[in-house]
Amino acid sequence: MEPRATAHIPEMITLMETLIARGHAYVADGHVLFDVPSYEPYGKLSGNSRDEIVAGARVDVAPYKKDAADFVLWKPSTDDQPGWESPWGFGRPGWHLECSAMSHKHLGANFDIHGGGRDLIFPHHENEVAQTCAADPESGFARMWMHNGYLSVDGEKMSKSLGNFHTVRDLLEDWPGEALRFALLTAQYRQPLDFTFDLLKQAKASLDRFYNALAQSAEPAAGPVPDDVLAALNDDLNSPQAIFIMHSLADGVFRGEKGAGAALRGAGAVMGLLQSSAKEWFQSGDDDEAGEIEDLIAQRLAARANKDFAEADRIRDDLKARGIDLMDGPEGTTWRRT
Template identity: 55%
Template sequence: MTMYLCGPTVYNYVHIGNARGPVVFDVLARLLRRHYPQLVYARNITDVDDKINAAAQQQGVPIGTITERFAQAYRDDMAGLGVAPPDIEPHATTHIGPIITMIESLLDSGHAYAAEGHVLFDVGSFPAYGELSGRDTGELIAGSRVEVAPYKRSPGDFVLWKPSTPDLPGWDSPWGIGRPGWHIECSAMSAAHLGDTIDIHAGGVDLLFPHHENEIAQSTCAHGGKVFARWWMHNGMLTFDGRKMSKSLGNVLLVHELLKLHPAEALRLRLLSGHYRQPLDWSDGAIAQAVSTLDGWYRALRDLADVELPAGDLPVPERVEAALCDDLNTPQALAELSVLADAARQSGTAAAKAALLGGGALLGLLQQNAEAWFKRGESSVDAAHVEDLLQQRQAARAARDFKRADAIRDELAAMNIAIEDGTQGTRWSVQKS
């Protein structure tokens, strides 16, 4: 079983919309690994690109400085969101050889042509072009938004290799010093690591055309007509202010920044709270709801802190798995998690606790200590002072001086501390998303 996800072009921090695919397909990978332990999951890094070049030139540094920095930032952001690293993280610049080989094969088979230092894919040579995205080439050309260049035979033809000037990164090739086109990178990298035919190819819907269409054309033609990807999965876009969150629109929220402001699991929960194929709207209110939901689950777990888990691996609740097996229905899986939380609260058994944790684990949620969840942001709070106030309040209550006790509670509330009196004493937590 093989899976390929189109990864980031690393010239800047990624925004939360960019994280939806990695998070959603991380859940898919977790699910698949249960059934196909030999799953090989590849997520590439595009580390050569015009935008990277622009950023490097602007800052006067080699592209490697930019790409290494932001590739690491990307790994950090994904780790922050609880995304497990893929099995393979191929970089475009370390696959120039395979890319050139693939282009040569396309030239040899008549699916590509060289012109003015460029090599272009001849869309007309691949009748199935447009099938995935449901468009026909005639219309495409009529659309006229494709770049018309004198060296193109047909406006829909796309670049496999383009020439580089001395001030830009380039690699030696049969067509001169140049660099690969974006589309061929994914074709070459997936073939290099996952073979001619991959099982699942994932990515955002915005890549459906032309990127994935082009990948199909290149790979199919380079591999003698073999199927490129058996299944395609496209995640819907994240919207913000009612519009697609995108760098070009400028309405982005960086993962890097959001992780400083909100609990990571709330961000992850939000990304999983809609079906992956549907659009999902991002808002502060939505994050607050996610935090409240997690509060409830963690509260159930905190009450069971002393209940020892059964030995061995956590169980995966059948209903959670069934939901995910049904076209990765994460909202349904989340609903099942709420049911499990109820069961844990009401039964208080080790089995119920394990089920809740096991279901959460499959979704990459409930991965932290319950007490830690409620005490997050504690560094900004003087815990000793809080404990001292609670002691005073306890004394006041014992003396039935409720006015004083309530005044202390108000004081704590002003410090963003919420308290709960329970049979095991008074608990406190930091009220901050």
């Protein structure tokens, strides 16, 4: 479900009416404001006390606020701004209100997980909790908060003005999506992650290693998720630890350990990794080029049949220079991108 704030204006109005009736909100100067001092647990999520918030508030606190920490639930709109009719005039909701109205409607008074970036803990998530729980004393709101760490690029904060950001769409032009996913899983989600092309290269190299192991393994089916991988993921999604274990499973495959291949596939399945065959992984890329490579392999085979080894070697060397390795085996010649 991808609910839209603009489709939930009646729910927001009801929520504000409840907050006003319960003494947690008031109307002033065309605004509806949340009365922070009326809600005692305010600040519990972020660890900010009301006093700290007030001390940090800008000097020019809006005159219609009873308390400097109070925040806007509804504000007036002029005719050229988006707005809706309400009991308090033509206006629009504050930023936080929509999330309380939509989560309460679609998920209920209590739900398991609320996600979001660290930068949203205060004031946004703190205010969501206050709005929802002050209006509905039955509500515990989210049982668990999962706040993800900042993503930087080359050691700098990503920003539109610096232009130092990459879109997934752009990255997918040159990199397999699986390498992107792997790179993002190398940091535990609460920790900051510095995105670099070196990180992507390392992610790709790790996946090459895993797919090499799977290509060697005689165990084609995924086993159950290994216990230690599950334990790592149950520990607040410790994905770096799970990846570490996957590397030792790959070691096991290279040593010929029984069950290691099935365990590696099982670990990959729960991580959203290793879902392709090794052949698909190593040959992924431009399909037109794949056809051309197959043609060149056939030409090389013909050259060898004619004992023109110089031509056969030239074709192999040309492909190598393009980053394509040929492997001659009992079942013919296969290829992979390096």
